[in-house]
Amino acid sequence: MALKLNNGLLMPSVGVGCWMGLGVASADCYAMVKEALKIGYRHIDTASNYGNEEFVGLAIRESGVPREDLFITTKLDQCDHGRVSDALNESLAKLGVNYIDLYLIHWPQAVISGSSPSDGPCRFSYLSPGRVLQPSESPTIGDTWRDMEKLLDSGRVRSIGVSNFSEKTLTILLEDARIVPAVNQVEMHPLLPQHSLLAFCRAHGIILTAYSPVGKNKFSSDPDVVRIADAHGVTGPQVILSWGVQRGTSVIPKTSNHERLRENMTFIYLSVEEMLVLDRIHEKPGMHRSICGFHSSDLGGSCFGWTYEQLGWSMVEGGVMAH
Template sequence: MQNTYVCPRFKLNNGNIMPAIGAGCWLGSAGEDEHVTAMVETALDLGYRHIDTVGFNSSSGNEESVGRALKKTSIPRVDIFLTTKLDQKDHSRVLEALDTSLAKLGVEYVDLYLMHWPMAFNESDRTLQPGESPTFVETWKEMEKLLATGKAKAIGVSNFSVQTLSVLLAQATVVPAVNQVELHPCLPQHDLLAFCAERGILLTAYTPLGKHKFADDPTIRSIAEAHGPETTLAQVLLSWGVQRGTAVIPKSLDPSRLRQNLRLIELNASEMDALNSLHKKPGMHRSMCSFHSQTLGGSCFGWTYKQLGWEMIAGGIHL
């Protein structure tokens, strides 16, 4: 396979460069080792230079699998942008958790280290409520110290809203480089995008294809068709994501879809408008992720949508 593709790139608030398209490495369950290793090897061959993985305290996660692919490649480490995340169970042991991730990945540093969720779990897996220590502000203060070690080139957050970011920014010394959140036309989070852009925080879109559940949507289909018979829905969605100024981390185990997901098209203003307002169609505004719980009137990992600052009702449906 030949790498001939040059991916668009974003400059982070620390001056470092992040390729706009990354390979999402979380397959939905932990420990699918060979699949993840093969996927990352293929992605690197195809031209991906941004890998997004995750460290889980309590399971094998997939850092080791990603690490195996990184070990095999001849691409210099410096040319790969590598992101991993601090698990909810590790908020009280930030440096130790990063060291564990580095050992699993077999690298000396990550380009970006994200606080995966604002809420921490204690040793017995109980979710700490806002105000209980370590709060996400306390965790962030520990993450800020990582920059001096050189083990994380940039730090950021994930699953933060305008509400939780406002609390964080009021006490932070370092502005997060990135906030990684669910973003696709059913959940465009326009207010969060504007808030982050004003503060120099790059949004990364997870689940940017909406898990490819848009196959029947006539708006996206007609935009794809207007760009020629070869253009796919996935390319429309990823192009929309990058054109509105967000990085995107689609996941695919299939080499031809991995290749396709690297090829962006240029959308015109009316196509961008149509995608920006797709969520306004009745029943469309919702999350595509399965970790939303019906408990507490709608929650994720023990925090209500109100605590998270998410305008949703039970089941991940937007108000």
């Protein structure tokens, strides 16, 4: 199964996600990607700030799968908005490939590293010091997107897109865009279904990719999920991922477990009624929420230095933030 991007390129509907969690050895990522490629995954989602592109690259080379059969996504770090071309070259070198299928702006906020060289390189804004630029400061979203567009001409990327963009930040980007993003990757699962963003992206020819697509397995025991899973003889995560694929989005679940890797690439066909039940799970009291924590009320109404208003995220019933 694959989705056709707005440039004609096909992106497999399911990919393996390579964010392994803080402090997890990159060798785990190598083992996961190697097994994933062995059992048939052809879409890999990584990012420069996951710190494991070299290990993904090693697994790819050892797999023997021809490069042209793979769909590789990686992401521009927040600290690299002012050096897009150089950052891409670094990712290419680490992955050991000469082009990326999909290169995403990881977050709309740009971060500049500490003020002196002794502060070290800027890695990831919530892990290391750096100043988050406000939306009007350069490089703005528009500045960074123009540099992303130039990459297409160089042949080093086949498609460009964004991640963690809302209708608001996409609208800002589209104002001056020569190229419409092929993909927007956001947190998405039945508790945060992103119905409105999905409609917006469809109207603009942008495919949505779901990150945390099994909701980190935090609501697979929901009675509706269990009932549908039992009716089909599958697991809760398979129901949740099938919902994601069936609504025309791509899913990039992460699992280091070999059995679950197979499970996550085996989908079922859900009836219209079952799709509707899953579409509405977030309407149950207390269920509409983000699981990743980027939209948590603990963050005091901002995420990586921008307010929810600047990010285009809105308050939903119960005081929980959603896109």
